[in-house]
Amino acid sequence: MRTSTGHRDRGRRTATAVAMATVLALTGAACGDDGSGDTGNEGSGKGEITFWDNNGGPRTAIWKEIIKDFEAANKDIKVKYVPIPITDVQSKYDTAIAGGGLPDVGGVGTAYLSGIVAQNALEPVGARIKDSALNGKLVESMVEGVRTAGGRGDEMYSVPTSANNGTLWYRTDLFKAAGLEAPKTWDAFYTAAEKLTDAEKNAFGYTIRGGAGSVAQALDAIYGQSGITTFWNGDKTTVNDPKNVAALEKYVGLYKKTTPEADVNNDFAKMVAQWDSGTIGMLSHNLGSYQDHVKALGEEKFAGIPNPTGPGGTRVQVSNPVDGLGLFKASENKAAAWKFIEFAASHESNSKWNEAAGAIPANTDAAKDSWINESEPTKLGAQSLTDGSTKIVQLPYYLPDWNSITKADNEPEFQKVLLGKSTPKAFLDKVAGELNEAQAEWKQQNK
Structure with missing residues (x-):
């Protein structure tokens, strides 16, 4: 039973949003575009992939450095970097899901992760993590934050990279x-x-x-x-x-x-x-x-x-919202895209990125690096998320x-x-x- 006009309006908004997402998903599938109906391919693991930075501008320099490192270590893969202003990123994803043009990899925060998952646009990454060097190397509270925000039980739809305590x-x-x-x-x-x-x-x-x-x-x-x-x-x-x-x-x-x-x-x-x-x-x-x-x-x-x-x-x-990297289902080269995600979330890259951003690393080895101790607030924040001393109330993003x-x-x-x-x-x-x-x-x- 609705208890107020506001509740009725919200119920209608929710129902409408779900209906629209369903229509868009079906439309994408029928048209064969990059929308939520396209399951993509693993690809050759070589060639070019596109990466959307969900906070383009403030983080552009450090991402370009990490991409340079990645390309040096993976000479048969090129990364096309696209900076998206943080204020526009959610609408950019929604537009691309509806009309095509999704990236292979994109920065995805838990505050809007569920909306992208609901439109069936992201590839589950739990199994890939288990089979990679990231297994057991991600801060559990951030993993739980990503898992909860996705809204689909135990499955994960992004690899956590940082938190802002x-x-x-x-x-x-x-x-x-x-x-x-x-x-x-x-x-x-x-x-x-x-x-x-x-x-x-x-x-x-x-x-x-x-x-x-x-x-x-x-x-x-x-x-x-x-x-x-x-x-x-x-x-x-x-x-x-x-x-x-x-x-x-x-x-x-x-x-x-x-x-x-x-x-x-x-x-x-x-x-x-x-x-x-x-x-x-x-x-x-x-x-x-x-x-x-x-x-x-x-x-x-x-x-x-x-x-x-x-x-x-x-x-x-x-x-707090956890930032992460999502692998988009429509990607035609998921193998190469996953290599990039795994590299970006690895010890060295994750440490480098978070030091530049002033955030807490999701990689447990990066969270122990010496630069963390140079800033007492960051040190204490990292400890609170990694040593079990803090109980985290997971908000229903x-x-x-x-x-x-x-x-x-x-x-x-x-x-x-x-x-x-x-x-x-x-x-x-x-x-x-x-x-x-x-x-x-x-x-x-x-x-």
């Missing part, structure tokens, strides 16, 4: 001046947020994300505090578990008390800029903003750690409505909570209701 950045100079230890526990976090706040001097203990991306950050904060380690309890989400409600009540209680009032509208760019240029004690973001902090503050005035630990010393974080539920539909609702116009319980109950409905619809469609 959530990080609590803190100003070491301000902490030292206030006689505070690093905020390694949630109790220490709240103590520091209060002690570092002096609103009359425009000094605040924390900056909270109230604009775009706010729901994802709030989920990380509440699961981190509650200690709940699973997103689903049967077919119902744990989002509105009483422990999570209590955690959100405490978290949003920081707004305007120990945070700037402007935070209600701040996305990550504004939040990061505000932290870099002011006297705010702590910021929750990810490793991607490290270089921004270095430029603004220098390396001596800040540090970063993964989520604080809760009671009993357990650290819980929600899954496989749900077609995941992005709409956690972004457009409910970011304005989170702002209402910050402004006191709604309650944390009402907010989490709304989100949970929509997620439960989306899960039920997804299960029905995937029987």
Whole structure:
């Protein structure tokens, strides 16, 4: 039974999207183009393959270096490199699935992996991994993230290459001046947020994300505090578990008390800029903003750690999107394409790529390389994902409505909570209701 007009609309959107994907798949098969109906071929393992970089521009230089290395080691294979802006990549894939022109290999993030899998455009890679040098060499939490995001049981539809771990950045100079230890526990976090706040001097203990991306950050904060380690309890989400409600009540209680009032509208760019240029004690973001902090503050005035630990010393974080490489089903030279994926995900290449990108390697040998230790936040982030000390709550990126539920539909609702116009319980109950409905619809469609 639908509980709101919004739910009915989302149900119609989901049904329409699935129907369209089916039509496009059938059309591709009938036309014999590169769409989801084409199963491609293994090919000779030689010749030219096309690679789409899903973050073309920022990562172009390092990809060209890896491609040069690959071609030197595989003289009978050439790689055509195509940089795709990260803002366009999902639509580019959808267009190519519908009308042809898919690459042999493409960068695929877990945030949109399920949509490509649903259109039957990606080749399963689990068996290929088992028969390759990558077997047993991929960080398990990233493997699980990719597997879950694909939405088809235990099968994998991309080879994980990197993750960008959530990080609590803190100003070491301000902490030292206030006689505070690093905020390694949630109790220490709240103590520091209060002690570092002096609103009359425009000094605040924390900056909270109230604009775009706010729901994802709030989920990380509440699961981190509650200690709940699973997103689903049967077919119902744990989002509105009483422990999570209590955690959100405490978290949003920081707004305007120990945070700037402007935070209600701040996305990550504004939040990061505000932290870099002011006297705010702590910021929750990810490793991607490290270089921004270095430029603004220098390396001596800040540090970063993964989520604080809760009671009993357990650290819980929600899954961050995992980047990876997909082998497209329409490829006419899958053997050569797989050689490139295997090379790019190998120890040396994966280490080189992640060092340049400032991300955490998916290759377990690369995650032990010396450069990881040169940046304490990256070192701690890598350890948290590889040594078993962190429990990862896998978010259901496989749900077609995941992005709409956690972004457009409910970011304005989170702002209402910050402004006191709604309650944390009402907010989490709304989100949970929509997620439960989306899960039920997804299960029905995937029987």
